[in-house]
Amino acid sequence: MQTIRNRLIIILVVCFSFIVGLTCVDYYHIFSLQKKLVLIEQLDDFKGDILELRRYEKNYFLTGNAIHFGQMDFYLSKTENSFLNLEKEMKDILNTSEYNQCAVALKVYHKILKHTEEAMDGGDSDVENLRATGAVLTAFSEKLINKKHIRIARVLRQMLIMPLAFSAGFIFLVIFVMHMTREDVLKPLSLLQIAAENASKGVFDPIGHVIRKKNEVSQCIAAFNKMVVEIDAGQEQLLQSRKLASIGTFTSGIAHELNNPINNISLIVDSLIEDGDTLLLAERMKLYNDLMDQAERSTEIVKNLLEFSRTDQGHFENISLEEMIEKTQRLLKNELSIKRVKFHVGVQENLPKVRIDKSRLQQALVNLLLNGIQAMPDGGILTLTIEADPESGGIRMDVRDTGMGIQKEQLDSIFDPFFTTKKEGEGTGLGLSVTYNIIQSHNGRISVKSTLGKGTCFSIFLPVKA
Ligand SMILES: Nc1ncnc2c1ncn2[C@@H]1O[C@H](COP(=O)(O)OP(=O)(O)OP(=O)(O)O)[C@@H](O)[C@H]1O
Ligand SMILES: [Mg+2]
Numbered sequence: 001m002q003t004i005r006n007r008l009i010i011i012l013v014v015c016f017s018f019i020v021g022l023t024c025v026d027y028y029h030i031f032s033l034q035k036k037l038v039l040i041e042q043l044d045d046f047k048g049d050i051l052e053l054r055r056y057e058k059n060y061f062l063t064g065n066a067i068h069f070g071q072m073d074f075y076l077s078k079t080e081n082s083f084l085n086l087e088k089e090m091k092d093i094l095n096t097s098e099y100n101q102c103a104v105a106l107k108v109y110h111k112i113l114k115h116t117e118e119a120m121d122g123g124d125s126d127v128e129n130l131r132a133t134g135a136v137l138t139a140f141s142e143k144l145i146n147k148k149h150i151r152i153a154r155v156l157r158q159m160l161i162m163p164l165a166f167s168a169g170f171i172f173l174v175i176f177v178m179h180m181t182r183e184d185v186l187k188p189l190s191l192l193q194i195a196a197e198n199a200s201k202g203v204f205d206p207i208g209h210v211i212r213k214k215n216e217v218s219q220c221i222a223a224f225n226k227m228v229v230e231i232d233a234g235q236e237q238l239l240q241s242r243k244l245a246s247i248g249t250f251t252s253g254i255a256h257e258l259n260n261p262i263n264n265i266s267l268i269v270d271s272l273i274e275d276g277d278t279l280l281l282a283e284r285m286k287l288y289n290d291l292m293d294q295a296e297r298s299t300e301i302v303k304n305l306l307e308f309s310r311t312d313q314g315h316f317e318n319i320s321l322e323e324m325i326e327k328t329q330r331l332l333k334n335e336l337s338i339k340r341v342k343f344h345v346g347v348q349e350n351l352p353k354v355r356i357d358k359s360r361l362q363q364a365l366v367n368l369l370l371n372g373i374q375a376m377p378d379g380g381i382l383t384l385t386i387e388a389d390p391e392s393g394g395i396r397m398d399v400r401d402t403g404m405g406i407q408k409e410q411l412d413s414i415f416d417p418f419f420t421t422k423k424e425g426e427g428t429g430l431g432l433s434v435t436y437n438i439i440q441s442h443n444g445r446i447s448v449k450s451t452l453g454k455g456t457c458f459s460i461f462l463p464v465k466a
Contacts, residue, residue: 003215003216004184004185004215004216004217005216007180007215011173011177014173015170015173018166018169018170018173021166022162022163022166025162025166026159026162026163029155029158029159029162030159032155033152033155033156033159036148036151036152036155037152039086039089039148040145040148040149040152042082042086042089043086043089043141043144043145043148044145045082046079046082046083046086046141046144047138047141047142047144047145049075049078049079049082050075050079050134050137050138050141051138052071052075053072053075053076053079053134053137054134054137054138056068056069056071056072056075057072057130057131057134060072061127069116069117072113073113076109076110076113079106079137080106080110083102083103083106087099090102090144093144093147093148093151094140094143094144094147098140098143101136101140102136102137102140105133105136105137105140106137108129108133109130109133109134109137112126112129112130112133113130116130184213184215184217185217188207188217188218188221189217191207191221192207192217192220192221192224195207195224195228196224199228199231203440203441204228204229204231204232204235205228206224206225206228206229207221207224207225235437238430238434239360239363239434239438242363242367242430242431242434243363245428245430246363246366246367246370246431247305254301254305254331254334256334256338257301257333257334258298258301258302260297261294261295261297261298261301262294262298264290264294265291265294265295265298268287268290268291268294269291271287272284272287300330301330305331315357315358315359316355316356316357317355317356317357317358318353318354318355319353319354319356319358320351320353321347321351321354321356321386321395321397322347322351324356324358324361324362324365325345325347325365325384325386327362328362328365328366328369329343329345331366332366332369332370332373335370335373336373336382339373339376339377339379340378340379341372341373341376341379341380341381341382342379342380342381342382343381343382343383343384344381344382344383344384345383345384345385346383346384346385346386346387347385347386347387348385348386348387348388351386351387351388351395352388352395352464353464354394354395354462354463354464355464356442356462357438357441357442360438360441360442361438361442363434363435363438364434364435364438364439364460365384365397365399367431367432367434367435368399368435368458368460369382369384369399370431371401371431371432371458372399372400372401372403372456373401374403374422374426374427375401375403375404375405375455375456376401376402376403376404380401380402380403380455381401381402382399382400382401382402383398383399383400383401384397384398384399384400385397385398385400386398389461392461392463393463393464394444394461394462394463394464395461395462395464396459396460396461396462397459397460397462398457398458398459398460399457399458399460400455400456400457400458401455401456401457402454402455403455403456404452404453405450405451405452405453405454405455405456406448406450406452406456407452408452411448411450414432414448415432415433415436415446416429416433417429417430417433418430418433419432419433439460439462442462442463443462443463444460444461444462444463445460445461446458446459446460446461447459447461
């Protein structure tokens with residue numbers, strides 16, 4: 001697997017090789033430059049000896065002074081020694097044939113010099129030939145030095161170019177590493193950050209990033225996606241258990257609600273059994289109709305309850321809110337009367353239809369309304385208002401109570417799961433956290449305002465298109 005760790009190791013090895021390579025190349029250049037400088041000094045000496053030889057040659061033939069001749073002999077043997085010692089280097093700078101030509105010229109010069117010595121003792125001397133051969137030697141030494149200078153200049157150029165080439169390579173490497181880091185680490189990490197922030201707000205969307213390479217980040221994203229799917233599934237279960245908890249809270253109300261029609265039915269049936277024969281047809285018909293009404297009332301209550309506890313999930317539709325509010329009101333009717341809470345509903349007319357998950361939004365409303373009822377143990381007024389919100393262009397729902405209110409320092413925590421101020425067994429602390437998630441999944445938001453001792457108002461803002 002091409003893990004980020006492996007890639008970092010490769011990059012470090014490449015960087016290290018770059019540095020070692022650059023150091024070696026530099027060292028090699030400096031070393032060879034040093035050798036070349038030493039050699040050029042020797043070649044300079046060689047040339048200097050030839051020039052001295054030529055100077056004494058000129059002086060000797062001008063003055064005929066024997067001292068000058070002695071100097072010529074001295075510098076010729078010096079030149080011959082250097083020529084032999086630097087054979088390899090000279091052949092390397094020029095070539096073997098040029099070296100051999102110079103060797104021949106040296107021999108000829110030597111020979112003519114010997115003849116000249118003999119001429120001083122009465123022999124012949126070939127001055128012109130000596131000068132011509134001397135000129136060959138001078139030209140050879142100059143050529144040597146010129147070529148050596150060219151080579152030194154080339155090494156210096158390489159010494160300048162190599163660091164530039166290495167720097168360019170290094171810049172490419174850095175650009176590649178930055179690109180790789182951005183594509184394979186930073187981009188997916190920022191997606192992960194956004195997804196994690198969304199998850200903290202209750203939106204459990206998996207990251208849709210296409211994982212091209214298998215590395216630590218892609219594994220992290222895969223693990224995150226798996227976690228999000230599982231939490232999302234867990235959310236459904238949580239929602240369902242919340243529903244059951246809410247039903248538990250208003251069961252007494254529902255029992256009471258069902259009890260009434262059942263009592264009425266048994267009373268009507270009793271009177272039919274006892275007085276059925278004596279009653280007029282019209283009176284009997286009225287009792288039958290009453291029976292029917294009571295049975296329908298019971299059916300309606302059970303239907304509401306069943307609808308509320310339904311488990312179908314994520315079903316968004318464009319509906320008007322009035323119907324849902326009416327049903328919610330009916331569910332809580334008896335709870336309200338038991339707790340002596342007056343319930344006012346105000347729905348603005350001609351509200352735009354909103355795209356909502358009916359069952360979930362009802363759950364959110366029930367949670368807020370139950371909290372409101374529970375905040376008014378000695379009775380009070382619970383108000384639900386629904387109106388268009390000109391600011392957001394959506395819909396605003398306010399659930400307001402005249403209860404005890406929420407302490408300032410608790411306001412930040414009330415949406416946290418399991419935060420409750422209620423006695424054990426009375427509250428799980430999940431109501432508001434579930435409500436928050438439901439509103440988030442509608443792309444809406446919820447806020448709260450509360451005054452201690454006066455009451456609390458929860459506001460839900462829903463966009464028209466969720
Ligand atoms: N309308 C309100 N008035 C005063 N306090 C409130 C109101 N709504 C919520 N709270 C405070 O917020 C806390 C958390 O509410 P939440 O609905 O999440 O849990 P709960 O009501 O305690 O328990 P559960 O809803 O699970 O029965 C409550 O315990 C209460 O202290
Ligand atoms: Mg609650």
